[in-house]
Amino acid sequence: MSEREFDVVVIGAGPAGEVCAGRLGEDGLEVAVVEPHLIGGECSYYACMPSKAMLRPGELLVEARRIPGVAEAVTGDLDTEAVLRRRAEIVHNLDDSAQLPWLEQRNVTIVRAPGRLDGERRVVAGDDTLVARKAVVVATGSSPLIPPIDGLREADPWTNREATTAKEVPARLAILGGGVVGVEMAQAYSSFGSQVTLIERGDRLIAREEPFASDDVEQSLREKGVDVMLGVSATSVRSENGEVTVQLDQGGPVHADELLVAIGRRLNSDEIGVDTVGLEPGKPIEVDDSMRANGSDWLYAIGDVNGRALLTHMGKYQARIAADVILGYPGGCVATNADGARSPRVIFTDPHVAAVGYTFDAAQQAGLKVRAVDVPTQGNAGASFYGRDDARGTTRLVVDQERDIIVGATFTGPEMAEFLHAATIAVVAEVPLDKLFHAVPAFPTRSEVWLYLLEALGIAGPCGGPQRA
Ligand SMILES: Cc1cc2nc3c(=O)[nH]c(=O)nc-3n(C[C@H](O)[C@H](O)[C@H](O)COP(=O)(O)OP(=O)(O)OC[C@H]3O[C@@H](n4cnc5c(N)ncnc54)[C@H](O)[C@@H]3O)c2cc1C
Numbered sequence: 001m002s003e004r005e006f007d008v009v010v011i012g013a014g015p016a017g018e019v020c021a022g023r024l025g026e027d028g029l030e031v032a033v034v035e036p037h038l039i040g041g042e043c044s045y046y047a048c049m050p051s052k053a054m055l056r057p058g059e060l061l062v063e064a065r066r067i068p069g070v071a072e073a074v075t076g077d078l079d080t081e082a083v084l085r086r087r088a089e090i091v092h093n094l095d096d097s098a099q100l101p102w103l104e105q106r107n108v109t110i111v112r113a114p115g116r117l118d119g120e121r122r123v124v125a126g127d128d129t130l131v132a133r134k135a136v137v138v139a140t141g142s143s144p145l146i147p148p149i150d151g152l153r154e155a156d157p158w159t160n161r162e163a164t165t166a167k168e169v170p171a172r173l174a175i176l177g178g179g180v181v182g183v184e185m186a187q188a189y190s191s192f193g194s195q196v197t198l199i200e201r202g203d204r205l206i207a208r209e210e211p212f213a214s215d216d217v218e219q220s221l222r223e224k225g226v227d228v229m230l231g232v233s234a235t236s237v238r239s240e241n242g243e244v245t246v247q248l249d250q251g252g253p254v255h256a257d258e259l260l261v262a263i264g265r266r267l268n269s270d271e272i273g274v275d276t277v278g279l280e281p282g283k284p285i286e287v288d289d290s291m292r293a294n295g296s297d298w299l300y301a302i303g304d305v306n307g308r309a310l311l312t313h314m315g316k317y318q319a320r321i322a323a324d325v326i327l328g329y330p331g332g333c334v335a336t337n338a339d340g341a342r343s344p345r346v347i348f349t350d351p352h353v354a355a356v357g358y359t360f361d362a363a364q365q366a367g368l369k370v371r372a373v374d375v376p377t378q379g380n381a382g383a384s385f386y387g388r389d390d391a392r393g394t395t396r397l398v399v400d401q402e403r404d405i406i407v408g409a410t411f412t413g414p415e416m417a418e419f420l421h422a423a424t425i426a427v428v429a430e431v432p433l434d435k436l437f438h439a440v441p442a443f444p445t446r447s448e449v450w451l452y453l454l455e456a457l458g459i460a461g462p463c464g465g466p467q468r469a
Pocket of ligand 1: 011013040044047048049051052114115116139160272309313
């Protein structure tokens with residue numbers, strides 16, 4: 001056992017840990033990052049990046065088929081092998097050597113071992129004890145949750161890891177869970193020719209989003225041939241002779257060649273020694289808006305493991321906050337986005353669901369006095385170039401009536417992901433509604449949806465003219 005000292009020890013080198021370690025190293029601190037697996041974490045190799053690589057070709061093909069002139073030129077199906085080859089390139093064939101120089105250039109020491117807290121400011125990593133002068137940052141992320149369904153574990157189901165690294169496409173894929181991972185993988189595998197059955201216990205898909213987003217995604221998956229089963233729970237699973245059978249509490253059974261479990265995430269706080277510093281294993285490591293674990297002046301938790309917003313960009317944002325605070329710049333974190341309530345998020349289905357901040361229901365539950373307006377995403381000149389009637393979509397703004405600002409926005413429609421940031425700026429910067437008529441959307445772009453939204457809200461014209469709703 002050797003003992004080494006650093007200013008900061010970061011446990012976990014997913015997007016959150018990597019960004020935090022890099023920023024601290026850049027500013028001259030002595031930093032160690034402890035990681036037993038791949039630098040870049042779940043996101044780079046088994047989640048965000050491969051899943052989008054698997055979705056984009058099918059999305060593009062569907063979009064091309066909507067455009068007269070292109071539809072006639074594009075007559076074949078996806079070349080799935082080529083898609084999977086490109087996916088493998090995007091995840092660097094699960095080799096993280098391309099990620100190392102960024103940390104090395106910032107003088108960050110990489111310790112390849114699982115890390116575990118061992119009392120205040122101490123981390124055990126393999127044969128090393130790393131002592132932190134200033135801070136320990138926990139960034140251990142999350143893992144797939146496997147529910148206690150009879151026979152499920154024994155059936156050796158796919159998790160996001162197998163679904164995003166598969167080299168072959170099962171003829172029949174059953175998916176448990178109609179959340180973000182479930183709907184994205186249903187779409188990807190159906191575009192590769194799998195017969196997909198999506199089993200969801202609740203009465204709608206992607207239940208945290210606006211109900212119209214759930215409807216749009218459900219309808220689109222059904223049109224693509226996915227068998228969407230709502231209000232149905234798996235009761236037992238058996239795997240025999242290469243076939244998985246899922247028994248359901250009503251209907252079924254479902255037979256498949258592979259079963260993907262996508263019912264949620266378990267936060268990786270159970271095996272990292274949090275009990276040695278008075279915290280409860282298996283629970284989110286709760287933090288304040290400086291990312292300090294409650295009550296501690298040296299322990300920080302960022303990314304999925306604090307349970308605030310299980311999204312890569314929010315983990316990286318939290319990493320920047322933690323780094324600033326550790327470096328001694330603790331200002332500016334009040335009333336920003338640290339609690340995650342105004343997170344932007346995109347579900348890369350067809351249509352995309354791009355949303356920021358509250359849904360209407362969530363805003364009401366948070367005690368805000370809100371109203372919502374809806375307009376068709378495609379109801380403007382710019383949309384003429386994005387498919388025709390088969391490109392469905394709705395845009396909703398949720399407005400705080402007491403402060404006259406937007407607190408939530410949801411866009412469904414083709415290729416809306418890049419659209420979201422204007423709404424994110426309006427929500428996070430709390431832009432007053434009457435200023436928005438001066439942010440003129442270019443013609444003919446789909447951003448003119450903002451004009452229709454402002455009119456639907458009954459906002460006076462740019463110089464105080466009459467309301468036109
Ligand atoms: C299929 C799928 C698709 C997704 N798509 C998106 C998307 O498009 N956009 C988006 O924003 N989010 C997406 N997410 C969520 C995103 O992947 C996570 O929010 C993100 O990876 C969290 O980053 P993190 O750094 O907190 O943790 P992780 O990426 O989970 O990294 C944690 C790291 O800690 C390491 N670790 C664990 N235990 C220890 C230990 N004891 N010692 C040392 N290291 C340890 C792990 O090996 C891992 O490398 C997706 C998730 C899934 C499952």
